[in-house]
Amino acid sequence: MATLHTRSAARLMIAPSVLLLLAWMIVPLAMTIYFSLLRYNLLMPGMEEFAGLTNYTYFLTDPAFFQAIFNTLAIVLGVLFITVVGGIGLALLLDQPMFGQGIVRILVIAPFLIMPTVAALVWKNMFMNPVNGLFAWLAKLLGLQPFDFLANAPLLSIILIVAWQWLPFATLILLTALQSLDEEQKEAAQMDGAGAVSRFIYLVLPHLSRAITVVILIQTIFLLSVFAEILVTTNGGPGTQSTNLTFLVYAQALLQFDVGGASAGGIIAVILANIVAFFLMRMIGKTLEA
Amino acid sequence: MARNVSTGRKLITTVVAWTIGILIFFPILWTFLTSFKTEAQAIASPPVFLFFDWTTENYSEVQSRSDYLKHFMNSVVVSFGSTLLGLLIAIPSAWAMAFSPTKRTKDVLMWMLSTKMMPPVGVLVPMYLIFRNWGLLDTRTGLVIVLTLINLPIIIWMLYTYFKEIPGEILEAARMDGASLSKEIIYVLTPMAIPGIASTLLLNIILAWNEAFWTLNLSAAKAAPLTAFIASYSSPEGLFYAKLSAASTMAIAPILILGWFSQKQLVRGLTFGAVK
């Protein structure tokens, strides 16, 4: 099929997307790199001057910088852990015969369709609020002190909210993969006297590996830049305990209006994201080739 | 069902699955119920579940403050517009990548996905300046362009994984039978590609509908979609749970209903080539 003619036609067909994405990447990136070398605060126009690498030095030495990297990774890994483990469990459950499977699936799918802002607002106010929230009421019902989630476990609370939104996504992909597992293979394994556990480890899990990789890849892309949930619930606090890199850049850009600093932060975030992406791609690449 | 399962076991599975399903869904259900309460009932302790005087006053209050229909239409135009435009650009690319792949196809795909990793806040000011210069601030066109670019990588990847599943032999067989290129596309490829395109369409409408950073920052009044509509309820003065719930319900209901009705296509769309 790959004649010279079709190959050049293929190039022509790919060109628009590549060019658009290239422009989408390069134009803002070039401007950002340029701004990152300036002393440029939106609130003080006309004062722009070349600043060399000052903005980078300040961003890298920000007391919150390492915490932000840690939090970014914690959110990604925490949510991935919950959604993959929970997703496998839920997928196994939903794969069993039951009454009203369709409706259960509708219930489970719903959080994925919700705007992140709405999800965060609802969780923050109606569930996690230590005075008026439902959790506080439950705690009191059990004779416990209401737990102040957003102040005492801010990062965990955010991970929970984000995991709630992404659990359906993982569940559905894993469920589809599970359903493609040959019924006969399963029965054969059962005949051989394989227990449920060993069937899961030797048959189901390898079969799911591809789906799990996809879940990890797609979610990581979105989870690296979790923002709305943090902004709405904790604003990065208390202190900087729930500040991730995106939020740190946000604080530079929209609280200090320091375009230079925010640009430097943006560039650093892009570099770090690409390091993560590099490892991810190597891992994914292998599984997806197979 | 090939397996023989006792009714007893089926019942237990049913109960467990329903309990978990309802727990996962509960925050949304609770929001929906709260939207029909008065503000005082909304924070009542112990909470009231179903037995309260249902009222729609929150909805009329929300509507009197900002025109829901305007925001709704903007959301529809922006999410459908960006997805359709994205598909238009992506279909040829994904097609070419799937049917005449080169050594670099995988790299190109991965690079495309990696453009999604740039934190949007970092480039807000440059984007704002570009939009201002081109007169795109607070226009639906501007939002459509941004959302198209944001979701393009995902669209291309999803389509690519679908198209790859279409066996090349079928094409060749059709060609042997003497089908012309146009017939080949209409009778052989399109029917096989349509489900994949449909699910890509759905997933990206959802993603575009819920995108809250660019839509909020690049719009003001005329083009503001439902994400901006919600932004005025986030932390108002006084009691607000019921009004927040009403506004939330209005903002999420359309996409929730769309998602539910097209559940089958959507689920298929979520595989991303994960199933082989």
Added chain:
Amino acid sequence: MNLRTFLLGTCSAVALAGLAQAETLTIATVNNGDMIRMQKLTDDFTSKNPDIQLEWVTLEENVLRQRVTTDIATKGGQYDIMTIGTYEVPIWAKQGWLLPLDNLGPEYDVDDLLPAIRSGLTIDGKLYAAPFYGESSMVMYRKDLFEKAGLTMPDAPTWDFIADAARKITDKGNEIYGICLRGKAGWGENMAFLTATANAFGARWFDENWKPQFDQPEWKNALDFYVKLMNDAGPPGASSNGFNENLSLFQTGKCGMWIDATVAASFVTNPKESTVADKVGFALAPDTGLGKRGNWLWAWNLAIPAGSQKAESAQKFIAWATGKDYLKLVAEKEGWANVPPGTRTSLYENPEYQKAAPFAKMTLDSINAADPKNPAVKPVPYVGVQFVAIPEFQGLGTAVGQVFSAALAGQMSVDQALASAQQLSTREMTKAGYIK
């Protein structure tokens, strides 16, 4: 009936004539109660000015601030009228971003604006923004709970009395917390309160050479006092409570005292919204005997971006929304107690308002007592009571606010928080070039 038809006819004729050149004003505003009311009352304006249409962008305070600041600094031109605070006005006016309001019409009576509020909006003798409502801070307390505890609130309490009373009133079993104070991080949230309070404790943000002062004992006293008091007598989750959250708590009867913006007085005494409407008393913000009460000064104002093509219509709208007739309009529809407070002398001289608003005198006294030019006991290089009027303060104030919020949540000690605040602000002030 005939007359009415006639009038309607003329109105629509005028409207039709106007439509040909109808101008749409896009107004960005905060989602506070008074602004939402204004939005609902705009029919009055559009019927008087049929050639002007209004589009509202109502956002939460922080989002609004980011949107309008980005827009005005990049000259995006998305808004014709912006709602901005006393903090922004002088900074923006100096940049030449705002249009002086010199065409508000003969009936506007600029001299009627409260002098304290007006002077904050006037630069080089020109008014750059018109106040929509103004506020200071004061103590709001529950008379019934005080009576029950055998306490009497003086008109001008000290912090020691407040702390003592708060601890006595607290009854956590029944969800009564002696005092509700801001804890949510943000320069306009907890730092507004803490900066103003620190003034009363003799602390200041910077010395005359812009050196941060968080390593001084006054700050330690103030923050220590605040954290201990809130731990003993504050509500759970105080570190995420801002103005709005505390307002809900107070309205639902969970706070014994609340020290916050005077504008809250009309909400907590409104029986439609508040379960404790008839039980609220007021007092001046507390002091520690050092001569400063630390009551702040703030106003939400309407301003027009420089370079606006619709300046004339925009000024008409501002004159309507901040004029005397608007106060009367609100009074007619919602009662005198609900008019936007703190902007006009004539309002406080109005006997009807005095009768309807038991908090009127305390509000006026608090506003008049605020002194943005000399906010602290010791001399300072900056203007502003609950903020420091420099562009860097938003970022710096919020960062310090985060640290203090963490101290309140018990995530770090007061000493750690102060050390961290000192380090943060030294860093930022060096970066910005204040510290050479």
